[in-house]
Amino acid sequence: MDQGEIADAVADYALRTAWWIVDSFGPRPPASEGERRAQEFLRGELEPVTDGPVAIESFSVAAKAFFAVPPVTGLLVAGAIAGWWVSPWLALAMSSAAMLILVGEVGRYRQLIDPVFPKGTSYNVLGRQRPSGKIARRLVLNAHPDAAYEWRWHYLLPRIFPLIIYYGFATITIPFFVDVVAVALDFAGALGPRSRVAMGLVQLVFAPGALIGITFTSFRRVSPGANDNLSGALVVVGLAKHLRAGGRRLESTELVYLITGSEEAGLRGAKAFTRRHAGDFDDVPTVVVTLDTIRDLAHLHVYDRDRNGTVRHDPAACRWLRDAGRRRGRDIGYASVHLGSTDAAAFTLAGMSAAALCAMDPHPADYYHNRRDHPDNMSRECLRETTAILLEAIDRYDRHGLGAVEE
Numbered sequence: 001m002d003q004g005e006i007a008d009a010v011a012d013y014a015l016r017t018a019w020w021i022v023d024s025f026g027p028r029p030p031a032s033e034g035e036r037r038a039q040e041f042l043r044g045e046l047e048p049v050t051d052g053p054v055a056i057e058s059f060s061v062a063a064k065a066f067f068a069v070p071p072v073t074g075l076l077v078a079g080a081i082a083g084w085w086v087s088p089w090l091a092l093a094m095s096s097a098a099m100l101i102l103v104g105e106v107g108r109y110r111q112l113i114d115p116v117f118p119k120g121t122s123y124n125v126l127g128r129q130r131p132s133g134k135i136a137r138r139l140v141l142n143a144h145p146d147a148a149y150e151w152r153w154h155y156l157l158p159r160i161f162p163l164i165i166y167y168g169f170a171t172i173t174i175p176f177f178v179d180v181v182a183v184a185l186d187f188a189g190a191l192g193p194r195s196r197v198a199m200g201l202v203q204l205v206f207a208p209g210a211l212i213g214i215t216f217t218s219f220r221r222v223s224p225g226a227n228d229n230l231s232g233a234l235v236v237v238g239l240a241k242h243l244r245a246g247g248r249r250l251e252s253t254e255l256v257y258l259i260t261g262s263e264e265a266g267l268r269g270a271k272a273f274t275r276r277h278a279g280d281f282d283d284v285p286t287v288v289v290t291l292d293t294i295r296d297l298a299h300l301h302v303y304d305r306d307r308n309g310t311v312r313h314d315p316a317a318c319r320w321l322r323d324a325g326r327r328r329g330r331d332i333g334y335a336s337v338h339l340g341s342t343d344a345a346a347f348t349l350a351g352m353s354a355a356a357l358c359a360m361d362p363h364p365a366d367y368y369h370n371r372r373d374h375p376d377n378m379s380r381e382c383l384r385e386t387t388a389i390l391l392e393a394i395d396r397y398d399r400h401g402l403g404a405v406e407e
Contacts, residue, residue: 007388022375029063035122060121062118068117070214074212074214076097077098077209077213131249131251137252143291151217174206224375250394294359295365320397320402
């Protein structure tokens, strides 16, 4: 099989298998029965086409904690707005807690509120294909198969959803700063009755935002997660299957297929993997490529910045991926995850060379984290072109590593 035939076969496999997983295994939120069954299925798909046993590694996760950030912060802000009329100090205590959770959980992906949520078990799947010769370098292809709980307001109001997000951030930050100023004035004895009423009325402007936060996540409905991110997971597994079926074995590069669980819970699977395997991949140069949401071809980019734009991926790895796109006749360019993150951020923060390859309208797309993310909304063209670029990148990496990149 040549590269074009493999790309066609992988795209068809991804489309066909996404339907199978969605129809057969049910909802796949982090640490759910559906996620576990999907991971076991993907492990079974990798077993016949990889060398040695395919590992399935369990880890503990507070599966709903990350999804609960909007409701928790919404409740805290609502309490701060109501508490304002009792005491500015009480309001500041509650708005400070909301601000801390926003910065820690959303900004830094720290597990601040996990301890108060029930724990479940999620899984990472790891398979390898050895080269024909000595292992001189390693390429890890990564994606996640779990799906997100539905973002209610994105499903209901997709056109104005970005405005809802901005209003939500303002709902947390502006009352916090008002409370800081009020407490400072109160401490100085300069907070008069008129000032207090005026500041309270300003905060009431954000009461609807608190209600939006409280109702933001629907824990009763889970996105089918076809594009985000069965598309990436099935390209990874499809490549393993069809490279082996096509008789392709690299000369000096070990291919590692890593399917991480609970990405939607805040990169928990990738973080668990880097903790468990710290130093295990230092024997030869290793690059991680994370695939996430392979759907919108016009937005197929190499993501050189991640986790709200605060994490910079390996420039050499990003150039190598972009060069592979150019060799395929497509300038895929660089982009940043301005709000949110991919698993690649966890690998970069752990000291590994990593980059992300994603194809989603950053508006965001109307299917993002809601019931519209169904297999009938997938793009064969995008799956095929992404696979073809990956094949070109794999071939160049096997021959030259991250060198010999044309700018």
